[in-house]
Amino acid sequence: MQKSQIQTLKQWDKKYIWHPFTQMKDWETKDPLVIDSAEGIYLKDIEGHVYMDGVSSLWVNVHGHRHPRIDKALHQQIDRLSHSTLLGLSHTTAIELSKRLVEIAPKGLKKVFYSDNGSTAVEIALKMAYQYWQNKGHFKKMGLIHLGESYHGDTLGAVSVGGIDIFHQVYRRLIFKTLSLQSRGWGAVEELEKLLHQKAHSIAALVVEPLIQGAAGMLVWPDGVLKKMRALTLKHDVLLIVDEVATGFGRTGKMFACEHEGVSPDFLCIAKGVTGGYLPLAATLTTQKVYNGFLFDMKEKKTFFHGHTYTGNPLACAAALANLEVFRKERTLQKLLPKIKYLTEKLKMFKELLSVKEIRQKGFMVAIELKGPQEEFLGTKVCQYVRRYGVILRPLGNCIVLMPPLSISIKELDYLLMATFRSIEEAGTFTKK
Ligand SMILES: Cc1ncc(COP(=O)(O)O)c(C=O)c1O
Incomplete structure (x- = not known):
């Protein structure tokens, strides 16, 4: 997509859309991420950047996009x-x-x-x-x-x-x-x-x-x-x-x-x-x-x-x-069980981070709760940082939510966890125990 077209779309977004669950005053100061296409567990924006869909497009995607x-x-x-x-x-x-x-x-x-x-x-x-x-x-x-x-x-x-x-x-x-x-x-x-x-x-x-x-x-x-x-x-x-x-x-x-x-x-x-x-x-x-x-x-x-x-x-x-x-x-549920076990095991590494208060998981629904006052919006900060790794997450208050499509592979799951771990560290909430 041409630069001028990208700019126009971003301007029109701000001019015409009122986004859900979003403080628009804040949104207006930021560069919006505009998705244009998708494949498997990845979303692609209008500038050609590819992102892992770490929260299944708000908890809906199951087998990947464009199955x-x-x-x-x-x-x-x-x-x-x-x-x-x-x-x-x-x-x-x-x-x-x-x-x-x-x-x-x-x-x-x-x-x-x-x-x-x-x-x-x-x-x-x-x-x-x-x-x-x-x-x-x-x-x-x-x-x-x-x-x-x-x-x-x-x-x-x-x-x-x-x-x-x-x-x-x-x-x-x-x-x-x-x-x-x-x-x-x-x-x-x-x-x-x-x-x-x-x-x-x-x-x-x-x-x-x-x-x-x-x-x-x-x-x-x-x-x-x-x-x-x-x-x-x-x-x-x-x-x-x-x-x-x-x-x-x-x-x-x-x-x-x-x-x-x-x-x-x-x-x-x-x-x-x-x-x-x-x-x-x-x-x-x-x-x-x-x-x-x-x-x-x-x-x-x-x-x-x-x-x-x-x-x-x-x-x-x-x-x-x-x-x-x-x-x-595709025997999705049978294939999911070992991935859930793997996820449970890997999530333990987050306990190393002093800034992590609690990890909660049921299957492929995970929250990593961070310490610190809600007003500091640590969850939002981590989710901004994780974009640098090409991952989309959306927090719930101080909780980082991981809820990838069920079709994610073990390798991709590893990447998601690594990116999340590093982003918590880099967000400045990272002191090791
Ligand atoms: C448990 C539960 N019920 C209902 C809803 C509302 O669904 P919708 O956003 O499709 O109206 C949600 C949305 O996240 C939910 O998590």
Whole structure:
């Protein structure tokens, strides 16, 4: 690309785009990195620089960019149908994908309700859980319980069950009241038990990110917590919503995090990796029991009145089908296990760095938490430094997040770790113990 064209694009970016989760005052002072193409686990910018995609393009990419099988499926789908609605009609690709999703989902999840991003997948589960009890005449069962540091997306329903102050505090007066568990791990289980004992008659559902809370900085749960929470919700007749938007599609080492503890929830929310990181698609899977709670005569007005225009878009569904096919053909999950072990082993070297407070990992989801006050933005600094090594990372506060595509090789993983290690050192937070 010519220099003048590069400059024009950068100027237009600043002139026309308001970037998400970005302080634009800061952005305007910086030279933007503009991506133009990609291949495998690498992104290429308009100046020809190549970067390893160390956070899977915000936790979505699974098998690498431009995977031939997914590309081909999309080309074929474009030649047939790019969009037709699921409101009052159906289409072949959504039908096939729904069957496949039910086949791979935890047992008992039988129905697939589509939307187009993680937040809406959660909104839908919240609304369904609430309306399920309303439809049954249990009018008091309307409360929602969530974890203290939870993150379920940015729409107002999802923010209502969120607990990360930096993202959510400003909207507190705008959202609905919920019950939040303040402790972590087994402490949260104890709180839940007490709460359900006292108030289950007024609670519709518990919503959780299973096993690891991503946006909170990859907080890893002790083994058994999810299973126990499931047992408590069953005992007290409260619905369980499991948000696998981040953990789904292999990130924790199994297709779904629920599988680690043999848990089958009432709702499973999926998005991000469902299309292999190609297109926006989400789904809320639920049980026959919940579905049956919406079967009434039309005049009773108990229909689930919800649906987004691009719900179940055929192109996105085709990408999702191809994504699952790649999982099967390339034995992605089997190949992932030794890589996870290797990563666990290698992460130990970060303990050498005095500036590292804690390392947290579940499968291919990693946070390296740095010491120091949030205001110093050490995470951001390290992520700037790592670009010199041709790696893209995005921090969460003081945490450096590593979440590469599952297709990364051991050699590439080594490079990612080396670049991250050196960048922490060079960011001036490096004193060796
Ligand atoms: C657990 C979880 N739920 C929901 C969301 C929201 O997804 P989206 O950004 O697609 O709305 C995210 C996004 O990171 C997430 O990590």
